[in-house]
Amino acid sequence: MSKKKGNKLQVEAEIKEVICIKDNCRITVYAPHISHIAKPGQFVMVRTTDQTINDPLMRRPFSIHQVTDNEFSFVFKIVGRGTKLLSDKKKSGSLNIVGPLGNNFTIAETGNHYLVGGGMGIAPLYFLVEYLKKFSPSKNISVMLGSRTAKEFEIFSNFLNIDGITLKISTDDGSTGHHGLVLDLLEETVVKKGDGTVYCCGPYPMMQAIAKFCKNKKMNCQVSLETIMACGIGACLGCAVAGADNIRQDYVHVCKDGPVFEADKIWK
Ligand SMILES: Cc1cc2nc3c(=O)[nH]c(=O)nc-3n(C[C@H](O)[C@H](O)[C@H](O)COP(=O)(O)OP(=O)(O)OC[C@H]3O[C@@H](n4cnc5c(N)ncnc54)[C@H](O)[C@@H]3O)c2cc1C
Ligand code: FES
Structure with missing residues (x-):
């Protein structure tokens, strides 16, 4: 099932695989609507509980790791409650996911x-x-x-x-x-x-x-870049990071301006 929100999709994605090696896990989901349009560098926001439980309330951001036809996977380290809940998910359950979000790496046409x-x-x-x-x-x-x-x-x-x-x-x-x-x-x-x-x-x-x-x-x-994110779609301004231009004090928002930046836009 998928719902369109602007150009982002919210999907209830079937879990195909959960693998954990110590504190590091990989979850693969069936999500053709996301995997068909995702580009490298983009991320998804994942609900860590089902819709009836609002704690943790905020979705958690994860980079898209691998895409194969109708499926994609993300890899994460267990660092807190949200990631612990995700690591306990079982195959053939589902995850509510919004994505793909953010920009992508720009493929250079020249050089290695x-x-x-x-x-x-x-x-x-x-x-x-x-x-x-x-x-x-x-x-x-x-x-x-x-x-x-x-x-x-x-x-x-x-x-x-x-x-x-x-x-x-x-x-x-x-x-x-x-x-x-x-x-x-x-x-x-x-x-x-x-x-x-x-x-x-x-x-x-x-x-x-x-x-x-x-x-x-x-x-x-x-x-x-990675920051703590609440909304992931440019609404809360919680992911602001100071850019390289200290004089103009230009802040960038990692979720909507990034997460990928030219390094010289962040550090002089
Ligand atoms: C665009 C983006 C892509 C990401 N991709 C990945 C990924 O592919 N794999 C992965 O393991 N993690 C990734 N992260 C970080 C991941 O979102 C956090 O580790 C996760 O949200 C922690 O949730 P939690 O509920 O387990 O931890 P919480 O209980 O929320 O926090 C536990 C600890 O982790 C810290 N933390 C929480 N969020 C972040 C964050 N975004 N960055 C750094 N520290 C944080 C907190 O300050 C706290 O110390 C990404 C973050 C962003 C913004
Ligand atoms: S996370 Fe809300 S504006 Fe970026």
């Missing part, structure tokens, strides 16, 4: 593609890789993913099955891949200045460091 993700910020990059392979097949795609540990990365093991890309992994404790920062991987991968576009999602300090690297290398950098 560098995708950099950290923690749960890895989630939107799977959809982006699949999209780039389809719509930008002649370009090199390098994917660099950073996690705390090998165990934390397991929920994203589907990246290991993507062919035709260069995939590098880093962990904070060295339990798999490079022992260190994902920025180290980007530094060793980008060999010359101006060589394409970096698409980035992860913790703020990581994205700031990546943005600085891109500035020095004269590379385009797109970052996907």
Whole structure:
């Protein structure tokens, strides 16, 4: 069942799969109305309880991780009540979802593609890789993913099955891949200045460091931001973030202006 609200859809989506590895989960839902129009970088707002219970009242935002025909999935870490309730959902129940919301990564027409993700910020990059392979097949795609540990990365093991890309992994404790920062991987991968576009999602300090690297290398950098969100559709102004222009004090609203921004619009 789907209801149209402006150009956003509210759907009651059948749950096809719930997988949890420790505190990290992936839920796949049958939602053709959303999966047919979604673009990489967009997100959905998910009710964590059924319609009769209003606690938690607010929907929770999640990036669209993977789209296959009529289904899409999102991946999340259990950090509070909403995500705990979602992790307890059972296959063949349903979820009330609004989406797709926000803007998307802009696919650069020239240069190579560098995708950099950290923690749960890895989630939107799977959809982006699949999209780039389809719509930008002649370009090199390098994917660099950073996690705390090998165990934390397991929920994203589907990246290991993507062919035709260069995939590098880093962990904070060295339990798999490079022992260190994902920025180290980007530094060793980008060999010359101006060589394409970096698409980035992860913790703020990581994205700031990546943005600085891109500035020095004269590379385009797109970052996907996360904030606490209440409405997800531009109505509550709760997701405001200060933009780079401190003099004009220009604020951006992550849900409607983003979540994807050119890095230099956020950090000078
Ligand atoms: C556009 C967007 C996309 C997102 N995509 C993903 C995703 O793909 N996977 C994923 O795991 N998470 C994602 N998040 C974050 C996710 O929405 C929150 O983790 C979730 O709402 C927490 O709900 P909760 O009820 O479990 O936690 P709460 O009980 O609401 O909060 C628990 C703790 O988490 C913190 N928290 C709550 N919301 C956020 C937030 N948005 N960002 C950072 N910290 C928060 C709170 O401050 C608190 O410390 C995304 C957020 C945004 C804005
Ligand atoms: S979350 Fe309400 S305006 Fe962005």
